[in-house]
Amino acid sequence: MRTQVAIVGAGPAGLLLGALLQRSGVDAVIVEQRSPDYVLGRIRAGVLEQTTVGLLDQAGVSARLHAEGLQHGGIELSFGGARHRIDFQGLTGKHVTVYGQTEVTRDLMDARRAHGLVTHYEADEVRVQGFDGTRPQVLWRQAGAEQRLDCDFIAGCDGFHGVCRPSVPASALQVFERVYSFGWLGLLCETPPVSHELIYSNHPRGFSLCSMRSPTRSRYYLQCASDDRVERWSDQAFWDELRRRLDPDVAARLVTGPALEKSIAPLRSFVAEPMRFGRLFLAGDAAHIVPPTGAKGLNLAASDVGLLARALADHYAGDDHGIETYSERCLRRVWRAERFSWWFTSLMHRFPETGEFGQRMQMAELDYLVSSQAASTALAENYVGLPL
Structure with missing residues (x-):
C-alpha cells in the first residue's frame, strides 16, 4: 500500500x-x-x-x-464561599x-x-x-x-x-x-448541569469543577489523591463530597443521579x-x-x-x-x-506541601484576579485560546 x-x-x-x-x-x-x-x-x-x-x-x-x-461567554471562580464570574466575551470579544x-x-x-x-x-x-x-x-x-x-x-x-x-x-x-501529587475523580451523569457555565472551586477540602456535555448531561470532578481508586467512591459519596466543596447556593441546586461513567485521571x-x-x-x-x-x-x-x-x-x-x-x-x-x-492548576488546587502560607497566597492571588481587569483579561485571553 x-x-x-x-x-x-x-x-x-x-x-x-x-x-x-x-x-x-x-x-x-x-x-x-x-x-x-x-x-x-x-x-x-x-x-x-x-x-x-x-x-x-x-x-x-x-x-x-x-x-x-x-x-x-465566561466561567465562574468559587472561593471563600462566593462565586466570581470571568466575562470572556466582555474582556476579549471571544467565547x-x-x-x-x-x-x-x-x-x-x-x-x-x-x-x-x-x-x-x-x-x-x-x-x-x-x-x-x-x-x-x-x-x-x-x-x-x-x-x-x-x-x-x-x-x-x-x-x-x-x-x-x-x-x-x-x-x-x-x-x-512534572507529575502532580493528585488526580481528578470524574463522574458523568444524565442530569441537567448545576450552572449554565463552568464553576471552578478552590475549597479547603480540595478543588472541584462543575462542567457539562449538554443541557441534560453533566460532568463533575473532585481533586483526589493520586493513589485513590474509583472503587472507594460510591455515587453517594461523590455527591456528598462535591456538595461540601461548593458554595451553599450551588450545592442546594445540584441535581444528582447515577453515574454513567466514573474514573480517575492523573495530572x-x-x-x-x-x-x-x-x-x-x-x-x-x-x-x-x-x-x-x-x-x-x-x-x-x-x-x-x-x-x-x-x-x-x-x-x-x-x-x-x-x-x-x-x-x-x-x-x-x-x-x-x-x-x-x-x-x-497551581491556583485552584490544594497542595498540602505548601501549608497555610501557600493557601493564603492562593487566596490573595484569587482576590487580585477577580478585582483587577488586567488580571481577569489575562486569564480570559489564555482560556479562550491564543491566536494560531
Missing part, C-alpha cells in the same frame, strides 16, 4: 488531520491500534476554543457542533464552545466514512521506520498478516502511550515533565521536543500533555494538526517553509498553554 501521508492514531487529532488533508487534496491513510467503539468510548474534555471550531469548520465537520454545541470530544470524534469518523477514506482499525504491533531517510513506512499485523504502508511522511497522532515518540532515538529527544505536565524528526511529525498527546484545568489538551492537538495540514499542503505545492518550521511554531504555542495550565 502507498499513500502520501500515513497517520498513526484515529483519535480526534489524527482524524482532523486526515479531514484537513483531504480538503487540500492530499492523500492520507490512518492506522489505529484500537477498534472504532474503543476510540469513541474514551471520555474526554469538551471545551473548544474558537480556533478549534474554525479548524472543524475548515474540515467540513462542524454542522452538528453548531447545532448542538453550547457557547459559553468557548462546550461540545464533547466524543462527539467531535464521531463527527470526524462519520465524515471520513462518507468520503470513502481509508482507516485501518485494530492494527496489531504497529511500527514506524525509515522516517530518518526518504522512504518512511508504517507496518502492522492485521488478522495475522503483515501489512506495510509506504508514504512520504508519517504523522504521529497516537497519544502519550503510542508507538511514534518511543520510535525516536532517545538522544534526539528532550523531555520536560501531569509533559513536553517532548522537538516535534519533527526527519519525515516523522508528532502532534497532540504524542508530544505534550497538560493538566485538564485549563481545557487545553484537545485544543493544542487541533492547533498542531492545523499547522501540520497547512505545512504538508504547502509542501506538495512546492513550499517547505511550513515543514521546516513546524516544531518551532507548535512549541511556542505549546509552552504558552503549558504555562497557563500549570498556573491555573
Whole structure:
C-alpha cells in the first residue's frame, strides 16, 4: 500500500488531520491500534476554543457542533464561599464552545466514512521506520498478516502511550515533565448541569469543577489523591463530597443521579521536543500533555494538526517553509498553554506541601484576579485560546 501521508492514531487529532488533508487534496491513510467503539468510548474534555471550531469548520465537520454545541461567554471562580464570574466575551470579544470530544470524534469518523477514506482499525504491533531517510513506512499485523504502508511522511497522532515518540532515538529527544501529587475523580451523569457555565472551586477540602456535555448531561470532578481508586467512591459519596466543596447556593441546586461513567485521571505536565524528526511529525498527546484545568489538551492537538495540514499542503505545492518550521511554531504555542495550565492548576488546587502560607497566597492571588481587569483579561485571553 502507498499513500502520501500515513497517520498513526484515529483519535480526534489524527482524524482532523486526515479531514484537513483531504480538503487540500492530499492523500492520507490512518492506522489505529484500537477498534472504532474503543476510540469513541474514551471520555474526554469538551471545551473548544474558537480556533478549534474554525479548524472543524475548515474540515467540513462542524454542522452538528453548531447545532448542538453550547457557547459559553465566561466561567465562574468559587472561593471563600462566593462565586466570581470571568466575562470572556466582555474582556476579549471571544467565547468557548462546550461540545464533547466524543462527539467531535464521531463527527470526524462519520465524515471520513462518507468520503470513502481509508482507516485501518485494530492494527496489531504497529511500527514506524525509515522516517530518518526518504522512504518512511508504517507496518502492522492485521488478522495475522503483515501489512506495510509506504508514504512520504508519517504523522504521529497516537497519544502519550503510542508507538511514534518511543520510535525516536532517545538522544534526539528532550523531555520536560512534572507529575502532580493528585488526580481528578470524574463522574458523568444524565442530569441537567448545576450552572449554565463552568464553576471552578478552590475549597479547603480540595478543588472541584462543575462542567457539562449538554443541557441534560453533566460532568463533575473532585481533586483526589493520586493513589485513590474509583472503587472507594460510591455515587453517594461523590455527591456528598462535591456538595461540601461548593458554595451553599450551588450545592442546594445540584441535581444528582447515577453515574454513567466514573474514573480517575492523573495530572501531569509533559513536553517532548522537538516535534519533527526527519519525515516523522508528532502532534497532540504524542508530544505534550497538560493538566485538564485549563481545557487545553484537545485544543493544542487541533492547533498542531492545523499547522501540520497547512505545512504538508504547502509542501506538495512546492513550499517547505511550513515543514521546516513546524516544531518551532507548535512549541511556542505549546509552552504558552503549558504555562497557563500549570498556573491555573497551581491556583485552584490544594497542595498540602505548601501549608497555610501557600493557601493564603492562593487566596490573595484569587482576590487580585477577580478585582483587577488586567488580571481577569489575562486569564480570559489564555482560556479562550491564543491566536494560531
